[in-house]
Amino acid sequence: MASITNGSANTLESPLTEKKGILGQPIAVWAVFFASVIAFMGMGLVNPILRELSMQLKAAPSEVTLLYTSYNSVMAVAMLITSTVSSRLGMKWTLISGIGIIAVMSFFGGFADNIWTLVGLRAGWGLGNALFVATALSAIVSLSNSGAAKAIILYEAAVGIGMSVGPWLGGTLGDISWREPFFSVSILMVAAFLLLTFIMPKPKPAAAQAAGRAGSQISLLAPFRALKHRSLLVLGIVAALYNIGFFTIMAYAPFVMQLEPKEMGYVFLGWGVLLAITSVYVAPILQRKLGTLKSLVSMLVLFVADLVVMGVFTDTKETVICAVIFAGAILGNTNTLITTAVMGAAPVxxxxxxxxxxxxxFIGAAISPYMSGKLAEHFNSHVPFIVGAGFVLLSILFIGLNLKHIKHVDRLKASH
Structure with missing residues (x-):
């Protein structure tokens, strides 16, 4: 597994040499973990209420899916500035700023009276999430005392828990009113804001920051320069293609399952629980047994098959529900494997x-929701899943065509 230092070098560490277990973390790590859970709750919060929003706000399914498209589009663009912002504000204040923006946007979302207002507020929510998400992984790795490998697993566990609890909370509260989930996230974000304010380590004194500013501030062009590393570019494109399938499930599957918000919440709770379990426990085993790339390709193949099943049996509600829940296990493994590969792919x-x-x-995540809705409107409800499977299949082919640029991820692990 890859470990990243504070500088540009990438070194490797074995789980056998790590002194602390994954649970033996400083309190600051758990504070960021808790905030990460809440932040990722927002990603799946609207899943169970998509149909409800469509009916209550008199919006077409493709318009409702824009809640994901606007959110992910802004996240994609904002990711380009997060490292620059973080290098100037520091990890603590970047995290807090992101959480503050989410709290405000979700609060006003509860008062929205039309779909376009919600779409705009979700775009602002995406900005806050970008600031938080891009910094949270770095913060957990930096503050962890058990090494980068276990820190990444802990981060992916937060992702899984957040993305499972979010739909469950959204569905449970959505049974009362579609507005309630937005207010609840705002309250939880305020709690996370206070937690990080008081528990995260204080930034360096102003004098020390000024002394190191010239060397520590990151240029706005840094992410583009990083993509000159073919390994990082390849894995980023793979993730974009894979996320088209991912968000076909997130944004479109709720429309074909025909469930009430609370029932939908339980489906995605099962999905998210499997995602969290496999992120923490199964992915590391696969990585040790097969290596990162073979494990990743295996999961992507399973994901293609799962999407094809949804595409073929779209009219059978029970089959789609089972396939969605099973997808959680696939996606949990995939997320951890690809994140670990990225963190060790390039010397940046x-x-x-x-x-x-x-x-x-997040470009892939932004394209998928609206595309799925439009495909269903112009063709039929089967097509979005088949097209999603096609894009995931492309990600597998892309790995094969560019294997020489990313195979060092496994070679470095083996050479430790």
Missing amino acids: ERSTASAAYSFLR
């Missing part, structure tokens, strides 16, 4: 690598 600052990779990743 981890915050810059995360920003460059996330920019490409």
Whole structure:
């Protein structure tokens, strides 16, 4: 597994040499973990209420999916500035700024009276999430006392828990009113804001910051320069293609399952629980047994098959529900494997690598929701899943065509 230093060098560490277990973290790591759970809750919060929003706000499904498209589009672009902002504000204040923006946007989202207002507020929410997400992984790795490998697993666990609890909370509260989930996230974000304010380590004194400013500030062009490393570019494109399939499930599957918000919340709770478990426990085992790339390709092949099943049996609600839940296990493994590969792919600052990779990743996440809705409107409800499977298949082919640029991820691991 890859470990990233504070500088540009990438070194490797074995889990056998790590002194602390994954649970033996400083309190600051757990503070960021908790805030990460809440931040990722927002990503899946609207899943169970998409159909409800469509009916209550009299919006077409493709218009409702813009809640994901606007959110992910802004996240993609904002990722390009996150490392620059973080290098100037520091990790603590970048995280806090992101959380503050999310709290405000989700609060006003609860008062929206039309879909376009919500789409705009979700775009602002995406900005806050970009500031937080791009910095959170770097913060957990930096503050962890158990090494980068376990820190990445911990981060992916936060992703899984957040993305499972978010839909469950959205569905449960959505049964009362579609507005309630937005208010609840705002309250939780305020709690996370206070937690990080008081628990995160204080930034360096102003004099020390000024002394190191020239060498520590990161240029706006840094993510673009990072993408000159073919390995990082390849993995970013793979993630973009894979995320088209990912967000076909997130943004479109709720429309074909025909469930009430609370029922939808339980489906995605099962999905998210499997995602979290496989992120933490299964992905490391696969990585040790097969290597990062073979494991990644295996998961992508399974994901193609899962999407094809949804595409063929779209009219059978029970089959789609089972396929969505099973997808959680596939996606949990995939997320951890590809994140670990990215963090060791190129000799650049981890915050810059995360920003460059996330920019490409969220382009795919932005394209998928609206595209899925339009494909269903112009063709039928089967087509979005088949097209999503096609894009994931392209990611596998792209890995094969560019294997020489990324195979060092496994070679470095083996050479430790």
